[in-house]
Amino acid sequence: MVFAAWPVYSPRMSDAKPARKPPRRISATSLENAALHYLERFDSTALNLRRVLERKVRRAATHPDAAVDAEQAAQWIAAVVAKMVRLGYVDDRRTARIKAESLFRRGVAPTMIRRRLALLGAPGDAADEALAALADTADGDLGLAAAVTLARRKRLGPFGKAELRAERRDRDLAALGRAGFDWETARRVVDAARPEDLEADA
Structure with a gap:
């Protein structure tokens, strides 16, 4: 009986990286399609949409076979963004x-x-x-209302366990401070006697 020989393993057979797939050619149409696809999923400002399209152009330009005219691409991007604004897709x-x-x-x-x-x-x-x-x-006190919402989510101050409030006071104050709330708002939330008192104020 004759057995077929197994192929000799070579690192090049499995470790070689496949050639990079060339990106789609950048054009006014491809950029407009990319903008529409993005806006189907996300709300965007005009500046953010421009950044998204610029990243697409930069990625395409990194391919060795790409031929991207940066000045022409910039003009296309400006025109696409202006069109999206004009159509009301970007506001x-x-x-x-x-x-x-x-x-x-x-x-x-x-x-x-x-x-x-x-x-x-x-x-x-x-x-x-x-x-x-x-x-x-929020009846004007936007900071307090937001801080109450965060305290409720994170179980800070009166929203946490009553027996641990004193022990966790400094930690809770620091958590609100790191989140961007001023000292007075943080203290007011953490030291409130009951959640109901805060919710009435917020």
Whole structure:
């Protein structure tokens, strides 16, 4: 009986990296399609959408076979972003409002909300409007309302175990401080006698 010989193992047979698949050719159409695909999933500011498209162009340019004209790509990106704004798919104020509401519901401090909106590319006036709208819903004390929400989520102060409150006071104050709340707001929340007292104020 004759047995077929097993192939001799060579590291090159299994360890060799496959050749990089060339990226899709960058064009005005491909960038517009990329923008539409992104906006189907996320709300975006104009600045953030521009950054997304710029990253796509940079990734394409790293391929050895790519032929990307940076100046032409920049013009295409500007045109695509302008078109998305014109069609109403991109609205800085709407995005700032939606993002601010989402962060506020999670107990994010107003100062941190403003910082997150800036990172998202929201203009200062759009952030101002979003925070003002939130303040109206919180009867003006936006910081306290957000701190109460976070304390409830993290079981800080009166939302935690009564027998551990004194032991955990400093830790709870520090947690609110790290989250961006000022000392007076943190102290007011942590030292409240009952959750009901805070919820009535917030």
